[in-house]
Each structure stands twice: as C-alpha cells, then as structure tokens.
Amino acid sequence: MQPFSVVDFGAGGGKNGKLVRQILQDKVELIAVEGSEKTAKMLSNEGPYEKVSCALIQDWVFQDRNTYDLAIFGDVLEHLKPKDIHKIIKQCHNKFKQIIVICPLHDIFQEEAYGNPLEVHRTYVTDNFFDRYHCIEKHIKKIKIGLL
Numbered sequence: 001m002q003p004f005s006v007v008d009f010g011a012g013g014g015k016n017g018k019l020v021r022q023i024l025q026d027k028v029e030l031i032a033v034e035g036s037e038k039t040a041k042m043l044s045n046e047g048p049y050e051k052v053s054c055a056l057i058q059d060w061v062f063q064d065r066n067t068y069d070l071a072i073f074g075d076v077l078e079h080l081k082p083k084d085i086h087k088i089i090k091q092c093h094n095k096f097k098q099i100i101v102i103c104p105l106h107d108i109f110q111e112e113a114y115g116n117p118l119e120v121h122r123t124y125v126t127d128n129f130f131d132r133y134h135c136i137e138k139h140i141k142k143i144k145i146g147l148l
Contacts, residue, residue, distance in 0.1 A: 003069035003098065005029045009057050010076025012039060014047040020072070021048035031068075033060045058084050061091045071096040078103050082129075089133060101130060 002024065008017045011032035020030055032049040034040040040054035053060055057073075058080065071092050077085050092099055127140055 001069075001097075003028060005031070005068040006070045006072065007031045007033060007068050007096070008049070009033045009060075009071060009073045010035070010079070011043055011047070011049070011052070012075075014043055014049070016072050016074045017043075017048045033057060058088055061088050061095065064095070067095050067097075069097050071099045072102075073100065074102045075104070077101060085129075086132075089130070093133070 004027070006017075006020050006024075006028055008014075008020070008030065011017055011034045014032070017030055017032060020028060029051075030049045032040070032043050032047060032052045033055055034043055034052060035054070035056045037054050040052050043049055044052045053064075055063075057076065077088075080088070089099070089101075130138075
C-alpha cells in the first residue's frame, strides 16, 4: 500500500526523505521532525519536505493530533532512553498505519557529535528490543564494524 503521508523522525541530512521523494515523487506529503534547530533550518531551506517541525520526537508524537500513513525512525531511536522509545512506539501505533525502524543492533558508544547533544546514544538496542510489538517484518543485517 502506497503511503500518502510520511513522517521522517530525526531527519538529519534528509537521506530517508530524499529516498521517499525519489520513489513516490509528488504523490506523498513528506514531513520532517528534527530536534536540532540548526538542522531543521537547513532541511526547511534545502530538504525534500513540505513541512519541517523543530521538535523532540517524544514531544511531537504526543502533541500532534493528526494521523499519518508511515513513520520512519532512521537511526534515531538509539538516542533516546528505552522507556521513552517504548512510549513513543506505543503512541505511534495510534497515529500511523505503518512504522519503519532502522537502528544499530550493537552497543555503539557515541557522545555528542557535530555540536549536537541529541547525538548521544542512550540505548543499546538488541535484536529482540521491539518483539513486544509483534512486528510484521523484521530484517537484521549483521556487519563487522570497520568493514563498511
């Protein structure tokens, strides 16, 4: 089923938004939620998004009252505490028809990066971290660090 509304959480440089735009072109409303004010401004000026919200994920999902077709969490949930991740995913089940989560499945230590304190990794996500949500599909790709 083709999504007509997509929210890209922790949009960063807009990689996932650009992929969605390339595939679905103008047939989708594309929204970015980005916690870094500097990055949100860049996305507003240069990104493929119709709308950019400068907000923390844990605030946005509870404040926004709309429903959407697809949520993309691309390399962002590991920056939150486990309790917050589960609250967000539970709320997203009420807001989104489909949810895609992309995250590292190993203990990647990361402190603040690019002058952005939101880049700190706060959760070690394991391959069964999301099992309580009865995923329809689960794809795990294991790679050795340093061989990218």
